[in-house]
Amino acid sequence: MKTINVSEITKNIKEMCIEANHFLTDDMKCRLDEAVTKEESPLGKQILGQLQENLEIAGNDMIPICQDTGMAVIFAEIGQDVHFEGGSLEDAINEGVRQGYVDGFLRKSVVNDPIIRENTKDNTPAVIHYEMVPGDSVKLTIAPKGFGSENMSRVFMLKPADGIEGVKDAILTAVKDAGPNACPPMVVGVGIGGTFEKCALLSKKALTRNTNEHSDIPYVKELEIEMLDKINKLGIGPGGLGGRVTALAVNINTYPTHIAGLPVAINICCHVNRHAVRIL
Numbered sequence: 001m002k003t004i005n006v007s008e009i010t011k012n013i014k015e016m017c018i019e020a021n022h023f024l025t026d027d028m029k030c031r032l033d034e035a036v037t038k039e040e041s042p043l044g045k046q047i048l049g050q051l052q053e054n055l056e057i058a059g060n061d062m063i064p065i066c067q068d069t070g071m072a073v074i075f076a077e078i079g080q081d082v083h084f085e086g087g088s089l090e091d092a093i094n095e096g097v098r099q100g101y102v103d104g105f106l107r108k109s110v111v112n113d114p115i116i117r118e119n120t121k122d123n124t125p126a127v128i129h130y131e132m133v134p135g136d137s138v139k140l141t142i143a144p145k146g147f148g149s150e151n152m153s154r155v156f157m158l159k160p161a162d163g164i165e166g167v168k169d170a171i172l173t174a175v176k177d178a179g180p181n182a183c184p185p186m187v188v189g190v191g192i193g194g195t196f197e198k199c200a201l202l203s204k205k206a207l208t209r210n211t212n213e214h215s216d217i218p219y220v221k222e223l224e225i226e227m228l229d230k231i232n233k234l235g236i237g238p239g240g241l242g243g244r245v246t247a248l249a250v251n252i253n254t255y256p257t258h259i260a261g262l263p264v265a266i267n268i269c270c271h272v273n274r275h276a277v278r279i280l
Contacts (some may be wrong), residue, residue, distance in 0.1 A: 002136035003083045004280060006092035009140070010242050011032060012278050013096025016142040017072060018104040020276040021064045027211045028187075028273050033247035035185055035238070044243025048185075051238070051271060052119060065272050066242040069106040070144030072097045072126040079135035090128060098122040103106070109147075129201065141208050141274040149186065149268045152178035155200055164219075167192060167264050174266035180240020183270035185248045187211065188231065191265040193255035202253040203267035209274045211249035224250045232257065238271075248273075 024032075032052060039045045053113035058065040074093055086092075110124060111117040132231055133139075135192040154177070171190055178186070191202025214221040228250045237243025248271065257263060 001020075001078070001081050001083055003085055004138060006084050006089055007086055007245050008280060009084075009089065009092040009138075010096040010099065012109075012140060012280065013074070013093055013142065013222060014099040015104070016278060017097055017106065017144065018275040020067075020070045020142055020274045021106055022058055022062055022103070022143055024065070024272060025210075025275065028103040028109075028248070029055075029230065031187075032185075032271065035245040035248060039243050039245045041237055041241075041243035043241050044238040044245060047238035047241060047243075048245070054243025055272075064106060064151065065274070066146060066270070067107060068109065068146035068148060069101070069123075070146045071110055072123060073143045073145050073204065074128045075131070075139075075141040075143070075208065076128060077131045077139040078134050079137050080132050081134075081136040082138055088118045093128055094124045097126045097164065098124050102138050102212055113134060113179045129205075138280045139277065140280065141277045143204070143208050145204075146183075149182040149270045153200075153203070153267045154184060154265070157196065158264055160260065160262050162262055164223070166262065167223075168230070169227075169262045171227050171250075171266055172230060172234070174225065174268065175236075176234060178268050181234055182268045184236055184240055185238055185245045186267045186271040187271075188227070188247050188250045189267040189269065190227075190252040190254065191254065191255070191267070192263070193257040194263060195257070195261075196263055197261075198255055199263040199265040200267070202255055203265040205271060206251040206253045207267060207269050208254075208269055208277070209251045210250065211273075215252055215254075217254065220252050224252050227252075
């Protein structure tokens with residue numbers, strides 16, 4: 001049994017909020033570098049150059065890489081042999097978000113009620129997803145999600161007869177409808193299977209997977225490669241101003257589902273695809 005004081009959770013979540021909002025992960029830097037070489041449109045290449053310049057300024061001057069510093073989404077994979085002490089785990093996570101956004105001078109974008117819409121002034125509460133796993137460690141993934149891209153997300157409750165071609169059509173429909181609004185070049189997270197809510201969670205978590213890695217399932221890997229190619233042939237391009245590079249990656253997660261259903265969710269993220277991962 002491993003004991004973790006929740007103050008350690010707060011400390012790490014605070015640091016991760018600041019890290020994710022100021023620095024890209026290495027794999028996303030690689031995708032952007034590749035995009036510059038692949039893009040044939042002069043305007044598209046110029047837009048990508050501006051994005052890279054923005055990232056360099058953000059890192060050097062500690063300015064957020066985007067003015068929308070997002071709603072904090074946390075995936076907490078908790079080993080079943082871990083014991084927490086010192087207070088509530090959920091309170092500790094939200095305190096980390098509060099400290100990260102207040103002390104890190106990040107924009108506070110959360111309102112306390114979807115209709116009344118009074119700002120909470122510290123970007124809490126976070127959206128937290130817990131998963132119990134074997135072992136005695138805690139894996140924390142934070143993914144600040146801006147709503148320019150979040151608003152472009154879709155869920156399709158397909159029929160089993162729609163099959164894989166229906167899945168492909170759903171993904172392309174979501175990307176085409178998003179157009180420039182998701183701040184392309186984008187990363188496209190896809191969840192297939194489960195239920196209405198499960199496929200959405202799968203698609204959100206897919207965005208946090210290293211873009212250098214494909215699914216271990218052969219047909220899913222082929223689908224990721226095919227859909228990236230088809231998306232990049234849509235001509236939306238960087239900034240939605242035309243070009244070859246509309247998406248940097250397509251990550252797909254699957255899960256068993258009911259005999260009568262084929263749920264598909266598409267969660268789109270902008271070119272920064274912010275996330276940070278730590279294991280305690």
